[in-house]
Amino acid sequence: MSTKTDKIDRLAELTAQQESSSGASLWKEALKRLRASKMALVGAGIIAVFLVLAIVGPWVAPYAPGQQWRGEVFVNRAEFVGARAENWFGLDHLGRDIFSRMLVGARQTLLLGVVSTLIGLSVGALIGSFSGACATLGGRVGQRIDSFIMRCIDIMLALPSLLLAVSVAAVLGQSITTVMIAIGVVQIPVFARLLRGAMLVQGGSDYVLAAHSLGIRKRRIVLTQIMPNSLSPVIVQATLSLATAIIEAAALSFLGLGNPDSAKNPEWGVMLTQAQNYADSAPMMAVYPALAIIITALGFTLLGEAMREALDPKLRG
Numbered sequence: 001m002s003t004k005t006d007k008i009d010r011l012a013e014l015t016a017q018q019e020s021s022s023g024a025s026l027w028k029e030a031l032k033r034l035r036a037s038k039m040a041l042v043g044a045g046i047i048a049v050f051l052v053l054a055i056v057g058p059w060v061a062p063y064a065p066g067q068q069w070r071g072e073v074f075v076n077r078a079e080f081v082g083a084r085a086e087n088w089f090g091l092d093h094l095g096r097d098i099f100s101r102m103l104v105g106a107r108q109t110l111l112l113g114v115v116s117t118l119i120g121l122s123v124g125a126l127i128g129s130f131s132g133a134c135a136t137l138g139g140r141v142g143q144r145i146d147s148f149i150m151r152c153i154d155i156m157l158a159l160p161s162l163l164l165a166v167s168v169a170a171v172l173g174q175s176i177t178t179v180m181i182a183i184g185v186v187q188i189p190v191f192a193r194l195l196r197g198a199m200l201v202q203g204g205s206d207y208v209l210a211a212h213s214l215g216i217r218k219r220r221i222v223l224t225q226i227m228p229n230s231l232s233p234v235i236v237q238a239t240l241s242l243a244t245a246i247i248e249a250a251a252l253s254f255l256g257l258g259n260p261d262s263a264k265n266p267e268w269g270v271m272l273t274q275a276q277n278y279a280d281s282a283p284m285m286a287v288y289p290a291l292a293i294i295i296t297a298l299g300f301t302l303l304g305e306a307m308r309e310a311l312d313p314k315l316r317g
Helices: 004-019 026-035 038-060 098-137 139-158 161-172 176-203 206-213 218-226 232-254 268-278 284-311
Strands: none
Touching: 026 038, 026 284, 038 098, 038 284, 098 139, 098 176, 098 218, 098 232, 098 268, 098 284, 139 176, 161 176, 161 232, 176 218, 176 232, 206 218, 232 268, 232 284, 268 284
16 A cells, blocks of 8 residues: 555656646756747856856956056046056056956856845745745635735835845945845845745645645645745746846945955956946946946846746747
8 A cells, every 4th residue: 555655756746747748847848948049048158158257267367356557547647548458458447457357256246146146045935935835735824824924025025126235235234245145135025925926826736636635744745746836937036036136236336335345356346336436537447347247137137038938838839
């Protein structure tokens, strides 16, 4: 006689088989659609270049990010060194090689985006899964708990994201860690509400009712069935949130809440902040980091939108 674990594993297998009559799983079908999507290929290409620069940038940079070319830049006379053979992007206001700082800064920018997104994803998923489990299988008491949690999430969502990030950063103080935490806090309600909504949809599925009829424990239904089948939109949102995190990190750095000492560890947002005072005399100091931020955010956005379309059941043939 089979155990309850065997029953639910069999139920999961049957459910997966029913999702695609062609025999291909949801993720395999989505991967095929991504390969055929020009938008996904462009986004993935941009991200791949960004990742390579972030990994090898500090080793291939021609100069140290804090190395200064003294006696060549005169800020008081608005004399700056532009692009030349020794310095492809020219020198900044302190006589540092902009190209080298761009390469090294790619890693710091990637770190900000990834860590802040992981903070928002992990905490948001924890809250959203608990709230969704309460609403789906918690009975009347669970629904009350879910309602209270969602009202708190709605309050966070009602605040402008940048205002909430600035408030958190102002309380914690100026540092890179502060920027990561501030952006992560902003993303928590997004992931929480998204996962909770996906779990509510899955909670009314036939396989959940079948699991109930087999006598499977509610906790096991949530952890082994509802949760895994609710992660698709969360994964897509995580990709899109990376683009948002990079832009918001640049915004916080622009407001003076980023890394206070960017000599050895430059970051594109801080570079953009430092360039604002020299926009008239040396506009390219701002153009290079701004373009890097825009293009990188575009790559994550294109890939995220392509993933959303590939996983959308309404768009699958």
